[in-house]
Amino acid sequence: MFKTKSLKKLGITLAITAASLAISSTANACTTVLVGKDASNDGSTMIARNEDMGTAWAKHFVIRQANTNPTNYVSKGNKVALTLPSKQLKYSATPEWDTSEGLYEEAGINSANVAMSGTESATTKEKVLKLDPLVENGIAEDSIVTVVLPYITSPKEGVARLGKIVEEKGAAEVNGVIFSNKEEIWYMEIVSGHHWVAVRVPDNQYAVIANTLTIGDIDTTDQGNVQVSTGLKNFVETNKLAKNSEKFSVRDIFADTKEDAQYNLPRMWDGQRMLTPSKKKKITDTDFNLFEKPDEPISFAKVAYILTLHFNGTKYDTMTGSKADKYRPISVPNTMESHILQFRSDVPEELSGIHWLALGVTDTSNYVPFYSGITKTPAYYQAGTDLPDVNSAYWTYRVTNILTKTNYQEFKTKETLPLRQEVRDYLAKQVAKTDTEAKQIIKDTPDNLPTYLNEQTEKFAKYSLEKYKELNKQLLVKMTELTPTKHNDNL
Missing domain, CATH: 1.20.58 (Methane Monooxygenase Hydroxylase; Chain G, domain 1)
Incomplete structure (x- = not known):
C-alpha cells in the first residue's frame, strides 16, 4: 500500500545529493504565507502553511504537556540524536497518525506564546552542496518542531536554537522555518549542511513562499533584522560565492531555481496578485520580491483564502481552466492539514494565540480555532489512519473534498x-x-x-x-x- 510517510523518510535519504533533493521536494511540498502585524487589518501577526504530502494519511492534533519530552531524543525517521533540556513548555502540534518513522509535528504554539511552523522544502545548488553537503542523520522535518518549539520563549531564540542544532548536528534537508509571537515574525532558511540565514519579516509587509530559497539581499551586520550561521561569511568569502561576504543575495548564491518557473513562482504570483494587485505581475515573471506591501490590510479570512487558491478565475485554474496542468497551485489534493498561527494584539496575553487548523484540502475544508491556552484537544482530532472512517475529523473533511470534486x-x-x-x-x-x-x-x-x-x-x-x-x-x-x-x- 502507498504510504505517505515512507516518502518522507525517503526524502531525507535522497536529500544527500542536490539532484535527488529536487525530486523529493517537488513530488510533494508546501506553501507558506506570512503577515506582519502592521500589514494585517487588526494588528495580528499570522504565519500559515499548507502541509502537502499525501491524499490518504491522517494528521492528528494534540497538546504536548510540559516536561514530557525525553531528554535523550532520537528521531525514528533518520536517527538524529539530541540531548534536550529537562524543562519543556506545553505546546500544540499536528503529528502523523503513525509515528513509527518520525513525528512530523509541523506547527504549534507553546505556553510562552511563541509559534513555529516547519518546514517549507527548498533546494540548493549542487555546486554549493558539494562544498557543504547535507548530513543524512542531521536535523530534518520529522524532528524540527519537537526539539525546538518546547524550549523557546521568543522567535529570535527559536532561530538561535535551531541554528545551533544545524551547525552542530548538520541538516538533512534544505528547509524554510518560521517563528513568531505577537510582536514579530522571523523567517529562517537552512541553505546547506551547516549553514542558515534568518530575516525578520517587516511589520508592514507579507510573504508568500513556495518551495524555493527566497531570501534575497542581506546585510549580515544588521543584527536587528538578520541572523546567520557561524562561519557563513567565511564560507562565502573562502569559496568566492560573492564579491562581498557581508552583503550578498542568499537566493543568488544558494537557490536551485530550475523548477521555479513552473512549480514555485506561479504560487507566489497567485498569492501576490490577490494581496498586491497593483503590481500587475504576470505568472511568467521571475523577479518576485520575498516581502511585499499589501494594497489593503490583510484579514484572517484573506490568509485563509490565499491558502485555498488554485489559480481561481484564470485559464490555469486546476479545477476548471483550459490549461489546468500548466502550473502547480497552492491548494492541492494532497494537503494533509493547513494551519494559521495567529497572535492578536487587542486581547489579553492569555487569549492572544490561536492555532487555526483545517484538516484535509483547504479548498473545501474549514479553519477551526483552538486557543493556545487549551490543555487538551477533542478525541476525534486524535483519531484517523490511512484508511477512511466515519468519526475522525481528518476523514470527515477529507471526504468533503472527495465528494465535492465529483461535480x-x-x-x-x-x-x-x-x-x-x-x-x-x-x-x-x-x-x-x-x-x-x-x-x-x-x-x-x-x-x-x-x-x-x-x-x-x-x-x-x-x-x-x-x-x-x-x-x-x-x-x-x-x-x-x-x-x-x-x-x-x-x-
Missing part, C-alpha cells in the same frame, strides 16, 4: 462554499463571545481559564464537524441523483 462547479458553488461560509461566520462570532467571557474569567477566577477554553474549543470543533458530516450526506445523495441511467423510462 465540482455545482457542488462547490451551491453546497460546500455556502456551508463553509456559514461555519466560518458562526465561529467568528463564537470567538468574539469567548474573548469577552474569558476576559472576565481572567479577572475573577484565572485558574478556571484552561477549563473554560477547553470547553469552548470543543464546542467550536464539534459544531464544524457535525455541519460537515451533514454536508457529506447531502453531497452523497446528490451524487446518487446524478448517476446516469440507461433503462427505458416508459417501462
Whole structure:
C-alpha cells in the first residue's frame, strides 16, 4: 500500500545529493504565507502553511504537556540524536497518525506564546552542496518542531536554537522555518549542511513562499533584522560565492531555481496578485520580491483564502481552466492539514494565540480555532489512519473534498462554499463571545481559564464537524441523483 510517510523518510535519504533533493521536494511540498502585524487589518501577526504530502494519511492534533519530552531524543525517521533540556513548555502540534518513522509535528504554539511552523522544502545548488553537503542523520522535518518549539520563549531564540542544532548536528534537508509571537515574525532558511540565514519579516509587509530559497539581499551586520550561521561569511568569502561576504543575495548564491518557473513562482504570483494587485505581475515573471506591501490590510479570512487558491478565475485554474496542468497551485489534493498561527494584539496575553487548523484540502475544508491556552484537544482530532472512517475529523473533511470534486462547479458553488461560509461566520462570532467571557474569567477566577477554553474549543470543533458530516450526506445523495441511467423510462 502507498504510504505517505515512507516518502518522507525517503526524502531525507535522497536529500544527500542536490539532484535527488529536487525530486523529493517537488513530488510533494508546501506553501507558506506570512503577515506582519502592521500589514494585517487588526494588528495580528499570522504565519500559515499548507502541509502537502499525501491524499490518504491522517494528521492528528494534540497538546504536548510540559516536561514530557525525553531528554535523550532520537528521531525514528533518520536517527538524529539530541540531548534536550529537562524543562519543556506545553505546546500544540499536528503529528502523523503513525509515528513509527518520525513525528512530523509541523506547527504549534507553546505556553510562552511563541509559534513555529516547519518546514517549507527548498533546494540548493549542487555546486554549493558539494562544498557543504547535507548530513543524512542531521536535523530534518520529522524532528524540527519537537526539539525546538518546547524550549523557546521568543522567535529570535527559536532561530538561535535551531541554528545551533544545524551547525552542530548538520541538516538533512534544505528547509524554510518560521517563528513568531505577537510582536514579530522571523523567517529562517537552512541553505546547506551547516549553514542558515534568518530575516525578520517587516511589520508592514507579507510573504508568500513556495518551495524555493527566497531570501534575497542581506546585510549580515544588521543584527536587528538578520541572523546567520557561524562561519557563513567565511564560507562565502573562502569559496568566492560573492564579491562581498557581508552583503550578498542568499537566493543568488544558494537557490536551485530550475523548477521555479513552473512549480514555485506561479504560487507566489497567485498569492501576490490577490494581496498586491497593483503590481500587475504576470505568472511568467521571475523577479518576485520575498516581502511585499499589501494594497489593503490583510484579514484572517484573506490568509485563509490565499491558502485555498488554485489559480481561481484564470485559464490555469486546476479545477476548471483550459490549461489546468500548466502550473502547480497552492491548494492541492494532497494537503494533509493547513494551519494559521495567529497572535492578536487587542486581547489579553492569555487569549492572544490561536492555532487555526483545517484538516484535509483547504479548498473545501474549514479553519477551526483552538486557543493556545487549551490543555487538551477533542478525541476525534486524535483519531484517523490511512484508511477512511466515519468519526475522525481528518476523514470527515477529507471526504468533503472527495465528494465535492465529483461535480465540482455545482457542488462547490451551491453546497460546500455556502456551508463553509456559514461555519466560518458562526465561529467568528463564537470567538468574539469567548474573548469577552474569558476576559472576565481572567479577572475573577484565572485558574478556571484552561477549563473554560477547553470547553469552548470543543464546542467550536464539534459544531464544524457535525455541519460537515451533514454536508457529506447531502453531497452523497446528490451524487446518487446524478448517476446516469440507461433503462427505458416508459417501462
